Amino acid sequence: MKKLMIILAICCTSIVIFSLNYQKQESKISIKFSHVVAENTPKGKMALRFKQLVEQRLGDQVQVDVFPNSQLFGDNKVLEAMLLGDVQIAAPTLSKFSRYTDKLQLYDLPFLFNDMAAAERFQQGIHGQQLLQTMNERGLVGLGYLHNGMKQLSANTPLKTPSDVAGKKFRIMSSDVLHEQFITLNGTPLKKQFSEVFTLLQTKAIDGCENPWSNIYSKKFHEVQDYITESNHGLVDYMVVTSSEFWQSLDPNIRNELKRAMDEAILYGNQVAKQKVISDRQAIIDSKRTTVIELSDEERQYWITAMIPVWKKFENDIGADLIQAAVSSNLVVDQNSNRGINNNASNHSCIKDDCNG
Ligand code: SIN
Numbered sequence: 461m462k463k464l465m466i467i468l469a470i471c472c473t474s475i476v477i478f479s480l481n482y483q484k485q486e487s488k489i490s491i492k493f494s495h496v497v498a499e500n501t502p503k504g505k506m507a508l509r510f511k512q513l514v515e516q517r518l519g520d521q522v523q524v525d526v527f528p529n530s531q532l533f534g535d536n537k538v539l540e541a542m543l544l545g546d547v548q549i550a551a552p553t554l555s556k557f558s559r560y561t562d563k564l565q566l567y568d569l570p571f572l573f574n575d576m577a578a579a580e581r582f583q584q585g586i587h588g589q590q591l592l593q594t595m596n597e598r599g600l601v602g603l604g605y606l607h608n609g610m611k612q613l614s615a616n617t618p619l620k621t622p623s624d625v626a627g628k629k630f631r632i633m634s635s636d637v638l639h640e641q642f643i644t645l646n647g648t649p650l651k652k653q654f655s656e657v658f659t660l661l662q663t664k665a666i667d668g669c670e671n672p673w674s675n676i677y678s679k680k681f682h683e684v685q686d687y688i689t690e691s692n693h694g695l696v697d698y699m700v701v702t703s704s705e706f707w708q709s710l711d712p713n714i715r716n717e718l719k720r721a722m723d724e725a726i727l728y729g730n731q732v733a734k735q736k737v738i739s740d741r742q743a744i745i746d747s748k749r750t751t752v753i754e755l756s757d758e759e760r761q762y763w764i765t766a767m768i769p770v771w772k773k774f775e776n777d778i779g780a781d782l783i784q785a786a787v788s789s790n791l792v793v794d795q796n797s798n799r800g801i802n803n804n805a806s807n808h809s810c811i812k813d814d815c816n817g
Contacts, residue, residue, distance in 0.1 A: 498678035506729025513721035568637035570767035582789035615668030622766035628667035677740035
């Protein structure tokens, strides 16, 4: 009888422990992080770093699952899904927010930033930080910017001069500025999801596209495009977002810890972005599957001259002052002489007469 009582007691204790553990598992906060690129990209690696940091620090309270390669949602659906609570974190390109807010169209203006360092200076400044808040009225919180890199133009025929674009079909992200950019060059822009690009290129349903090196390499676009022009004509950068409802529902300590993990993951992602601009570009060249066309300063200037008229069309929507602030981020202050130096050889970026420092 005594033995039976002991066995019963052990069983009851095990059941209680099991059910407590089960409840704990059940009550864990679940974060689904959905994105469209491969894992071996700045965004893919940033997402995994975020998961790792959260698991280290909040592992018993928060569960992060990362869904790359449009497994869960494409960019066109992910923000709606976020508002419905089906996904908690995403990082669409800034171009994909432009249909929600005119101001963010800024980031798509061709040849706005000379390089990623200029984009970083702008984003960390007052205007960039204000733009991060523009999605608040849509129920989304901007947690930070993440870099990928400058875009390159690719096609199956060489794109040496702007007139080479004429008559060709290009996939673009869902952005009216990008639409106008190709119209200005007499090309035909088609708004398509990222997940469709490889097949569209392979089947020759489109002639070309614009992407940063890491997206070209990780999605093998260079294997179905004979030429890539190193145009560096625009930006592929991201806004990491969550829904206000989800974010505000969190215990403040957990929220702070998640934000800290996100800040660190973004810093790491930005380092990856810097490396990949060099290593993925080189891997593409080494693959010999495509020809990379480098532009001389003079040739690049033709592209700038052809595309800059796009700015005027969006100036009212975006705001001339905001455009000017972004242009000014191309000026690097020389600490010794205290003068602004525009470090772009082609020095295009002035919409006001007085911006050459
Ligand atoms: C991404 O980098 O998230 C996708 C970019 C694109 O849609 O071209």
